[in-house]
Amino acid sequence: MSDPEEPLGPVDATRIPRFAGPATFARLPRIDEVPVGARAGGIAVLGMPFDAGTSYRPGARFGPGHIRASSRLLRPFHPALAVAPFEAKQVVDAGDLALNPFDIEEALASIETGVAALRSEGLRVVSLGGDHTVALPVLRAISDEVGPVAVVHFDAHLDTWDTYFGAPYTHGTPFRRASEEGLLDLHRCVHIGTRGPLYSAHDLHDDAVLGFQVVTADAYEIRGVAGVVETVRRRLGDAPVYVSVDVDVLDPAFAPGTGTPEAGGLTSRELLGTLRALADRDLLGADVVEVSPAYDHAEITGIAAAHIVYELLAVMASR
Ligand SMILES: N=C(N)NCCCC(=O)O
Numbered sequence: 001m002s003d004p005e006e007p008l009g010p011v012d013a014t015r016i017p018r019f020a021g022p023a024t025f026a027r028l029p030r031i032d033e034v035p036v037g038a039r040a041g042g043i044a045v046l047g048m049p050f051d052a053g054t055s056y057r058p059g060a061r062f063g064p065g066h067i068r069a070s071s072r073l074l075r076p077f078h079p080a081l082a083v084a085p086f087e088a089k090q091v092v093d094a095g096d097l098a099l100n101p102f103d104i105e106e107a108l109a110s111i112e113t114g115v116a117a118l119r120s121e122g123l124r125v126v127s128l129g130g131d132h133t134v135a136l137p138v139l140r141a142i143s144d145e146v147g148p149v150a151v152v153h154f155d156a157h158l159d160t161w162d163t164y165f166g167a168p169y170t171h172g173t174p175f176r177r178a179s180e181e182g183l184l185d186l187h188r189c190v191h192i193g194t195r196g197p198l199y200s201a202h203d204l205h206d207d208a209v210l211g212f213q214v215v216t217a218d219a220y221e222i223r224g225v226a227g228v229v230e231t232v233r234r235r236l237g238d239a240p241v242y243v244s245v246d247v248d249v250l251d252p253a254f255a256p257g258t259g260t261p262e263a264g265g266l267t268s269r270e271l272l273g274t275l276r277a278l279a280d281r282d283l284l285g286a287d288v289v290e291v292s293p294a295y296d297h298a299e300i301t302g303i304a305a306a307h308i309v310y311e312l313l314a315v316m317a318s319r
């Protein structure tokens, strides 16, 4: 029997093979297996199978299941941070939200309600996308509680464009809408890993007005992880942060399974190292989005995404 005082942890891989048993993230307990009182102060991993906001390759609606399937090999101890995240915090898999694939605004409302419900139980939420549109309603739910939020946004793209085909809610527009809606701390938001062609030079001007500083992918070549981290820390001050990770921030060599791939991206090691440097921060929540398994090979993208989620959980458990 498990000790009711201790967090209920993942299935023990030395007793039940990794390729057997429940298909939750990292083989963690389902939310309904942990009493409400024991969940408070914990972390919920929440699937958002939604890709009606994609502008190019679809398929991110299958991202949550793919990330979970690729998370079976994760182990309980994070050596670089010296933390056992599933012992330090009660982490649960809250399953997937049921999101209307034909009505974007209804889907966004369902996400906001779903995240708010978990947060009202005292759980922080790590979202598994889904396309990047899902970040907007998550920020609505968090900002509704704590006011304008500092966002660290890892992405090849700015995602502060205005509309596509006249549509305001897409995966290329969540951070413009968030800024317009007053959800962002305009002095404390930063993009990391930006690269590739834009629509026009105005894109960068608009982006700065909307509240973002840009750290390009090239900055890693010039200044390394430590240099990037220094810039980010200066931007954030000591504010609590929301971390949004579009898996296309990684080079397509490290994450081919995504909707809008761009050459010249980060290595997995650079991304994990940058996330790790946030371990002394108060993380309000996080997402890992844009995993599109139909374009993945040998679980390359799924494994990268599972490790990104694990890094985020370890960072959250470090404080
Ligand atoms: N959020 C992601 N992954 N991509 C946005 C790209 C929008 C475009 O097609 O220009």
Ligand SMILES: [Zn+2]
Residues within 6 Å of the ligand: 155, 156, 157, 246, 248, 249, 260, 290
């Ligand atoms: Zn992107």
Ligand SMILES: [Zn+2]
Residues within 6 Å of the ligand: 132, 155, 157, 159, 171, 246, 290
């Ligand atoms: Zn994005």
